[in-house]
Amino acid sequence: xxxxxxxxxxxxxxxxxxxxxxxxxxxxxxxxxxxxxxxxxxxxxxxxxxxxxxxxxxxxxxxxxxxxxxxxxxxxxxxxxxxxxxxxxxxxxxxxxxxxxxxxxxxxxxxxxxxxxxxxxxxxxxxxxxxxxxxxxxxxxxxxxxxxxxxxxxxxxxxxxxxxxxxxxxxxxxxxxxxxxxxxxxxxxxxxxxxxxxxxxxxxxxxxxxxxxxxxxxxxxxxxxxxxxxxxxxxxxxxxxxxxxxxxxxxxxxxxxxxxxxxxxxxxxxxxxxxxxxxxxxxxxxxxxxxxxxxxxxxxxxxxxxxxxxxxxxxxxxxxxxxxxxxxxxxxxxxx
Amino acid sequence: xxxxxxxxxxxxxxxxxxxxxxxxxxxxxxxxxxxxxxxxxxxxxxxxxxxxxxxxxxxxxxxxxxxxxxxxxxxxxxxxxxxxxxxxxxxxxxxxxxxxxxxxxxxxxxxxxxxxxxxxxxxxxxxxxxxxxxxxxxxxxxxxxxxxxxxxxxxxxxxxxxxxxxxxxxxxxxxxxxxxxxxxxxxxxxxxxxxxxxxxxxxxxxxxxxxxxxxxxxxxxxxxxxxxxxxxxxxxxxxxxxxxxxxxxxxxxxxxxxxxxxxxxxxxxxxxxxxxxxxxxxxxxxxxxxxxxxxxxxxxxxxxxxxxxxxxxxxxxxxxxxxxxxxxxxxxxxxxxxxxxxxxxxxxxxxxxxxxxxxxxxxxxxxxxxxxxxxxxxxxxxxxxxxxxxxxxxxxxxxxxxxxxxxxxxxxxxxxxxxxxxxxxxxxxxxxxxxxxxxxxxxxxxxxxxxxxxxxxxxxxxxxxxxxxx
Numbered sequence: 001x002x003x004x005x006x007x008x009x010x011x012x013x014x015x016x017x018x019x020x021x022x023x024x025x026x027x028x029x030x031x032x033x034x035x036x037x038x039x040x041x042x043x044x045x046x047x048x049x050x051x052x053x054x055x056x057x058x059x060x061x062x063x064x065x066x067x068x069x070x071x072x073x074x075x076x077x078x079x080x081x082x083x084x085x086x087x088x089x090x091x092x093x094x095x096x097x098x099x100x101x102x103x104x105x106x107x108x109x110x111x112x113x114x115x116x117x118x119x120x121x122x123x124x125x126x127x128x129x130x131x132x133x134x135x136x137x138x139x140x141x142x143x144x145x146x147x148x149x150x151x152x153x154x155x156x157x158x159x160x161x162x163x164x165x166x167x168x169x170x171x172x173x174x175x176x177x178x179x180x181x182x183x184x185x186x187x188x189x190x191x192x193x194x195x196x197x198x199x200x201x202x203x204x205x206x207x208x209x210x211x212x213x214x215x216x217x218x219x220x221x222x223x224x225x226x227x228x229x230x231x232x233x234x235x236x237x238x239x240x241x242x243x244x245x246x247x248x249x250x251x252x253x254x255x256x257x258x259x260x261x262x263x264x265x266x267x268x269x270x271x272x273x274x275x276x277x278x279x280x281x282x283x284x285x286x287x288x289x290x291x292x293x294x295x296x297x298x299x300x301x302x303x304x305x306x307x308x309x310x311x312x313x314x315x316x317x318x319x320x321x322x323x324x325x326x327x328x329x330x331x332x333x334x335x336x
Numbered sequence: 337x338x339x340x341x342x343x344x345x346x347x348x349x350x351x352x353x354x355x356x357x358x359x360x361x362x363x364x365x366x367x368x369x370x371x372x373x374x375x376x377x378x379x380x381x382x383x384x385x386x387x388x389x390x391x392x393x394x395x396x397x398x399x400x401x402x403x404x405x406x407x408x409x410x411x412x413x414x415x416x417x418x419x420x421x422x423x424x425x426x427x428x429x430x431x432x433x434x435x436x437x438x439x440x441x442x443x444x445x446x447x448x449x450x451x452x453x454x455x456x457x458x459x460x461x462x463x464x465x466x467x468x469x470x471x472x473x474x475x476x477x478x479x480x481x482x483x484x485x486x487x488x489x490x491x492x493x494x495x496x497x498x499x500x501x502x503x504x505x506x507x508x509x510x511x512x513x514x515x516x517x518x519x520x521x522x523x524x525x526x527x528x529x530x531x532x533x534x535x536x537x538x539x540x541x542x543x544x545x546x547x548x549x550x551x552x553x554x555x556x557x558x559x560x561x562x563x564x565x566x567x568x569x570x571x572x573x574x575x576x577x578x579x580x581x582x583x584x585x586x587x588x589x590x591x592x593x594x595x596x597x598x599x600x601x602x603x604x605x606x607x608x609x610x611x612x613x614x615x616x617x618x619x620x621x622x623x624x625x626x627x628x629x630x631x632x633x634x635x636x637x638x639x640x641x642x643x644x645x646x647x648x649x650x651x652x653x654x655x656x657x658x659x660x661x662x663x664x665x666x667x668x669x670x671x672x673x674x675x676x677x678x679x680x681x682x683x684x685x686x687x688x689x690x691x692x693x694x695x696x697x698x699x700x701x702x703x704x705x706x707x708x709x710x711x712x713x714x715x716x717x718x719x720x721x722x723x724x725x726x727x728x729x730x731x732x733x734x735x736x737x738x739x740x741x742x743x744x745x746x747x748x749x750x751x752x753x754x755x756x757x758x759x760x761x762x763x764x765x766x767x768x769x770x771x772x773x774x775x776x777x778x779x780x781x782x783x784x785x786x787x788x789x790x791x792x793x794x795x796x797x798x799x800x801x802x803x804x805x806x
Binding site: 010011012014020021022024025026027028029031032033036147168171172175179181182185186188189192199212213214215216217219220222223224 | 341342343346355356357518520523554556557558559733734738739741775776777779780781783784787788791792793794796
């Protein structure tokens with residue numbers, strides 16, 4: 001029976017009794033962890049070998065982009081460009097060199113701007129095609145600090161947008177920068193998933209991706225269109241998002257990079273549900289392009305209602321036609 | 337503070353180290369401090385409100401314990417006060433909006449009530465049910481807890497604060513006497529439970545969540561295929577089990593590290609062979625609470641069959657509404673109330689001898705009933721639930737909401753879970769693994785593997801536990 005005094009000591013006598021073994025175990029643990037950090041991450045091994053199953057999110061897109069430093073044409077924007085541009089087909093048509101599709105799901109002007117700047121850190125394109133979707137010119141849109149934003153923006157960039165990291169996020173980011181297994185856990189999980197046969201993303205598609213399945217029953221199209229165009233303000237070329245794109249255009253040109261805008265195709269159901277807004281948005285996009293003298297690429301006519309996976313994304317055969325059209329327009333622009 | 341967050345990973349060892357470093361007489365005080373730090377990390381004003389509720393219910397208990405007359409009136413008044421707080425935060429807007437909508441539709445009125453829009457305090461439903469249990473049991477003859485600190489720890493105990501299990505003070509408070517002794521076996525069990533809970537939550541529950549969301553969104557948009565509907569509901573059944581039982585494991589494991597034993601909340605629920613059996617295995621602390629404080633006071637099953645069926649119906653509608661202030665939750669409860677009532681009725685009329693075929697048939701029926709009822713539970717409204725149930729009945733529209741990979745993962749996980757439970761129930765010794773005794777180098781290597789796996793398994797954003805919303 002323990003005495004009252006020893007009972008009050010809690011677990012410490014157990015630890016003290018095994019102090020040497022605990023010390024050895026901790027030392028071994030630290031050696032293994034430091035070895036993983038140095039050998040897998042700091043050596044660049046992980047960055048050069050990481051594969052993904054799903055390139056729809058920014059960190060995955062950046063990971064596969066690092067293996068395409070020679071891309072001459074860069075496509076950026078949201079999932080509308082990710083699902084409608086096959087860089088290989090565009091390159092064949094335009095004879096403008098290899099391309100890379102840097103679009104990702106749920107991007108917005110702020111994220112597109114940040115992603116483009118990250119890509120330009122290791123790519124040297126001659127042309128950047130920016131997808132300007134109707135939401136870009138929404139007067140009521142504003143920057144939001146989201147998980148996606150934290151993937152493509154540094155803490156300083158977030159703070160500059162008025163969304164500094166809170167204490168928890170700061171600790172999280174700090175730990176992630178010291179211990180990469182934690183900091184890059186999402187990519188690691190993607191890499192592990194990609195080891196399953198048939199799951200690895202085919203990187204020869206150069207960033208193009210359309211999710212499997214379809215959601216194009218009429219009820220779903222109408223409901224999705226309703227949701228997508230709810231709570232929008234007025235479309236204007238001076239919308240906060242448009243200002244960000246304008247500044248991106250100026251910066252790209254200052255670096256000697258040509259810029260073009262792409263108007264993405266949308267399912268006719270979108271025009272049925274939000275016709276007036278979309279008309280206003282198109283006028284605003286054209287005005288935005290005119291203000292900066294940016295050429296507009298509009299290949300929407302290549303897609304009909306049956307070509308859509310859902311309201312905003314093309315199925316692959318239509319994406320091929322759309323890409324061919326975009327390639328021809330780029331070639332025409334080059335000759336102009 | 338989420339159990340699967342970095343904050344908790346820091347909080348728990350710090351709280352644990354200080355707890356055991358303090359002399360035994362100070363450990364309860366530290367547990368209180370830890371519990372309020374845990375709650376206040378979400379909201380300081382609501383932590384203050386919880387403190388007020390604890391003080392009030394402590395005094396209610398003392399008054400009720402000493403009262404010799406008008407005890408029933410006192411009990412009713414005290415419970416009404418607790419329910420008023422719960423009602424204000426959780427149900428006021430719901431009932432006002434429902435009343436206005438009904439009046440507008442039926443009487444042609446034009447009511448637009450001002451809604452409060454209050455944020456629901458985390459764990460308020462669990463706090464309230466523990467307070468009611470405490471007061472009713474004192475009314476029934478138990479002795480109130482005279483130590484405010486002990487009552488306070490019982491009420492605010494951080495491992496069970498947010499989503500239970502709903503504790504009973506008769507079991508919990510006596511355990512506060514034995515905090516002077518560190519129980520190594522209990523601590524080991526605690527670490528195992530935490531690891532198991534995190535695995536369930538992060539590797540399984542969170543993995544299933546996006547597929548469930550895709551299926552529910554499709555139903556909410558008005559179209560989902562038949563196979564997708566069944567897979568979605570099966571995925572949700574697995575998600576809610578892994579999420580909630582994972583949470584419970586972490587809660588019980590955290591409590592065990594501090595020397596507390598918290599009762600189980602799940603007992604292989606998806607092996608239930610009847611509707612009643614399901615509720616003996618699912619969220620046990622809630623179902624026993626409902627039995628003891630609603631079903632029995634209504635008369636339980638010792639009355640005529642129509643009254644028993646009524647009692648079951650009322651009890652389960654309340655259970656449904658406890659989960660959320662929305663009519664689809666009430667419909668979920670009503671469906672179970674009717675199902676259990678009919679089962680009770682049939683059992684009183686037809687006596688079948690136990691057999692394996694009956695068990696298999698009962699299991700199949702129970703699981704089908706459960707999956708269909710989940711459509712009411714998970715879908716955001718009746719329209720979506722209707723689309724989902726019609727699709728489950730073969731009237732699905734379209735396909736491709738869930739990929740083949742997702743469907744195979746869901747079916748494979750369900751099969752693996754059922755096989756594991758069956759093996760555990762039948763004691764398949766061939767599957768038992770005996771852990772060898774490891775030397776310090778092997779322990780260090782194993783610890784580094786745990787760190788790597790834990791780092792990988794950490795959530796990217798705020799993957800909250802599903803039951804936190806209740």
